[in-house]
Amino acid sequence: MEQRAAALSTRSIKTSSKVLALDKIIELIDLTTLEGADTPGKVRSLATKAIQPDPSDRGTPHVAALCVYGDMVPYAVDALRDFNRSRNGDAIQIAAVATAFPSGRASLEVKCADTAEAVAAGADEIDMVIDRGAFLSGRHEEVFEQIRTVKEACQRPDGSYAHLKVILETGELSTYDNVHKASWLAILAGADFIKTSTGKVVPAATLPMTLLMLEVVRDWYRLTSKRVGVKPAGGIRSSKDAIRYLVAVAETAGEAWLHPSLFRFGASSLLDDVLLQRQRMKTGHYSGPDYVTID
């Protein structure tokens, strides 16, 4: 895994492809704020950034989704309403973390209530955490049942489902075997996305772990012709790193996965670096952090 990830990382990227890659990265970002200090104001300003990441260049694409805590969903919905109405189909999704994020230490009832509340508030996507304690103790069936139950809680009154992303927290599962097992478990239980980490545990997303998860979704696609998405989150801060992930996605799962419905970056500061690199490409000189908006 590590060797393959290292080999993919040495790929040289030509300038013209880099311009395309930077725009693609923006389109794949789940712009995230998951702090205890979050306020409605911060969510609103982040929503503005999600819509128009670089006010100096109106050609900048918008991000894929805004990822917030469950209680912030109404503010996100409110801030994105006008934009999303005007975009029919090409909307910015609202993702909410649920199920006692980030630890997942709560009873199943609480987790389901947490999820249902976020969905009722208007979340399009739910990022749930698995019970790592249960998984590591070998109680795999319990984890499976929990994911299935949360999936049920994602159902809306009209019968449709909010997209379910299952966070494995690879940093706590630690071995490739565990992550491999957990990925299959999540997919079989009905996950629409498998996500590496909460961003609260070090190490967060790593390229080798993401590569492994990409192999699982590729194998699942070969077996069932169904596509499951992958979302690395946490620790991806530079455009250079992000481009390495894009290469890994294209080379492992296939280019079909380079789409917001199948691949996302969970990130907050990554967007700023991508904007700096974009400005550099456009103006021909290096830009600085003073020239992008402050979160």
Add this chain to the structure above:
Amino acid sequence: MSRLMIPKTYKLYLNGAFVRSESGRSYKVSDDNGIFVANVAMASRKDAREAVVAARVAFAGWSGASAYNRGQVLYRIAELMEGRREQFVEEVYRAEGGGKEAAASQVEGAIDTWVWYAGWADKYAQVAGNANPVSGPYFNLSVPEPTGVVATIAGRRPCLLSLVSLIAPALVSGNTVVAFPSQAHPLPALSLSEVLATSDVPKGVVNILSGSPAEIAPWLASHADVNALDLTGAEDLNWIELQMSAAETLKRIIPPETAAWAAWRSLDRILAFTEIKTIWHTKSVI
């Protein structure tokens, strides 16, 4: 029995570490008689970009350190240079020729320059700052603050003294520096970076890149995250073009000068890379 020669590998000093250029390039350095001395790393524009990032990160800590602390650190640089005096004299002599005495006096001049500026650390703000008279119950105070990241192009000769004379005044007030020493004689400057690495200067505060200023300076001049450009030693470059490019992002600039090196020790050099902040504070409640 003769010993095996242990030639020194000269690298870039970037973010507190000694690294080769990311480009893998190097160039040959000769002594005054044209005899090969060493291969040194040749910095690329990406190395310069990394150096600016490192300097930006280091800025908060260095400018936030107390004036006394910065003074002590600068003095410490002088102490350690004194300890390696012989090495510096030898390197300067090999690079520039012109007799050991001249080399020794240059090294002494460089060491004394650190001491001279170290003394200013906790004084320049008193001299340049002011309590301004205003008509109202307010204190109105002006204080100089460091500009930010300073890119420095040092002159050809005297290779060591010129570099020290440019970076010391920028450092006193809390700026961080990306410096290009003399392209032809970079070795004393690269040895200076070893002194900096071991003398309590936080990583990233000074970054020393050997290579071609003519190639890299335009990138630093146009770089939006560089706040000031010291072109004192850039008389061989197209410095008018560099100034125009730097004006795009409103950089502070010192253009090339012809003044004698001794005249470079001046309060003006410190103040060139500071910004004046003025504060109003009510005094009615006192």
